[in-house]
Amino acid sequence: MLVLATATESLEDAVRDGVDFAIPMVEAIGAAIIIIGVLVAGISYLLSELRIRPIAYEHVRLQLGRFIALGIEFQLASDILTTAVSPTFRDIGMLGAIAGIRTLLNYFLSQEIERVEKLEREGMLRPIGMAQTG
């Protein structure tokens, strides 16, 4: 019985160590996806402002929104992993709030992505430089 308890404890420690290692990795992947999206959208915006490749600001938002939505999925995964090793109710409460906010954001983002894609299909979007001329 003692051997079984010791084996379970060491297995639990191993799983906990594995999860502790995985959390920052998954979080880093999420952050990296968001930062790549920022760079892609930033370059698109600058190219449009410089009239090199004019696109609508909604299109830039859509580009960034897609990356943010994907990055949030990874961050949610990291939240779920953190919940598995969180020891206190305060931590779990905080995680619930973070996960709730990210889920809400994901919902809004997917709604906006659908709307902008529809506008894009209908050809209703104007390039950034032309948007403010009325």
Add this chain to the structure above:
Amino acid sequence: MSESPHLSSDLVTAIALIPFALAAFVITFGAFRALPAGRHAGSAYAGYLALGLEFFLAAGLIRLAGAQDFAMLGLVAAIIAARRVISLGIRYGARAAG
């Protein structure tokens, strides 16, 4: 969350400066670009503001990966609420303009 492993707070704060700087640039530059639009300046600026907020949101989410506290959480929630309101404003503005 102190006992949970997360990304280095200094690292994510440094990385988050990129979207933060882009957001500040878009919002400031957008003000100068929107002003000549006269009575359409409001709707023209709303587009820049929405894009800037999107970059702010990216900065907030990146920082949230490193520093998970209630202040950061409140900031991200406020950005999400603001971008939602602006988004709705743009949509209704466009609808009113025909």
